[in-house]
Amino acid sequence: MHDSSSATMSHGLAGPVLSAVGAPVRATARRHLLSIDDLYDAELDRIVRRGAEFADGRCDDERPLRDLVVGVLFRETSTRTRTAFAVGALRLGAQLVSYGAADLQENTGETVADTGRVLSRMLDVLVARTAGPEEELRAYAAQERMAVVNAMSAGEHPTQALTDLTTLLRHFGRLAGLRVLYVGEGNNTASALALALSRYPGTELHLRTPRGYGVQPQYLERAADHAARAGSTVEQRHTMERLPEVDVVYTTRWQTTGTTKPDPHWREVFAPYRVDSAVMTANPGAVFMHDLPAHRGEEVTAEVLDGPRSLAFDQAENKYHSARAVLEWCAGAAR
Known part of the structure; x- marks a missing residue:
């Protein structure tokens, strides 16, 4: 898993190379997806192909997120992404906690980093749409327990x-x-x-x-x-x-x-x-x-x-299938 430092390791099809933005791999079962550049090429391809497997109905009986809790935080409107990740988490066996735009104590001055540290002691995965800079999501991710998924930031989706x-x-x-x-x-x-x-x-x-x-x-x-x-x-x-x-x-x-x-x-x-x-x-x-x-x-x-x-x-339907693949990978449950 990549952390939030300033250089990215990216594995190409022919082996590991250094690409423009990234970080070293972390030894943890939880993996963040904040940018496409947080993925090695093999990981990117595996998530894409796993989404296709879910779409083909080959994995409908699998519950790899059983006993896990997924939080869904959307500060901006969403139809497809929010529904895809909420339904995907439930179908994979997870429990779901949903937050509205004004629900967290960040609105009274708590820092994003402190919020992330607190949520990481209760959630296994946080799916967040802030529509702000990617750095805000990296502040949520500055902990070792909870995976964070970028469900859309200002610069990248x-x-x-x-x-x-x-x-x-x-x-x-x-x-x-x-x-x-x-x-x-x-x-x-x-x-x-x-x-x-x-x-x-x-x-x-x-x-x-x-x-x-x-x-x-x-x-x-x-x-x-x-x-x-x-x-x-x-x-x-x-x-x-x-x-x-x-x-x-x-x-x-x-x-x-x-x-x-x-x-x-x-x-x-x-x-x-x-x-x-x-x-x-x-x-x-x-x-x-x-x-x-x-x-x-x-x-x-x-x-x-x-x-x-x-x-x-x-x-639009594939957003749901792809969301399941992302959740499985971020939770460390991918096969």
Whole structure:
């Protein structure tokens, strides 16, 4: 397990290498998932494939979290992620404690680190969506007893990336060599996808984002390191001209949960990045993905979202299957 220090060890398919951000492995049964870069490549691939196994119904009778307690803390709205982890914990045999945004004594001044130390004496896993910086989640994780899962921070949405890879694996039967066009805001979903897909040989991630709304440089740099090692491609452009031929077209809502845009005319900037029938016609063999919630007529047209090439609602279901794989791994119960 990686701790919160400033260098990450990442195991590639050909052996261990040092990547951009990370930490040494800790000898503990509990493992945090705060960033995709907290995972060795073999761990990342195992979680993705385990999610597919859960989706195929091969593990429905297993209760690896029996006698464990999982806490669920969401300070921002959530439909898929919160439900997936709550139901996943229960189906794996765990007991569940759910916290609202204003339930903890942090609201009266207790530090995040102290809260984490207290919760770690009662919970086995904490699934937390703060929508704040990753450092806040690392403060929860600064203890040895309780695993912490990043259910979305401001910079990265790692459990969404695992869901996305599980969806791709189930549909295509492989991940190596897949080509993905991501269109829209370079948000936490895009950051995590870049960090995850770049681990697989021959993959291509083409990011098309409005200028000023791209994936943050630190995530692109880390993804580039993975890509150089794996022989994959991650590139970002701020135009919708000359779109590449791909297997997948992916978009997300333009207004990321918990954020606002200072520019009152931002919708005009984003309008050319709408995924419509013209975008899909340019890639006649591609499927469509969206992490939901969707706003038909903004980032995607109803024709595309509800069309026969859309995997968006299968993708939503896979959040539940992937959540079970994440919980099993973080609790140290993975086989």
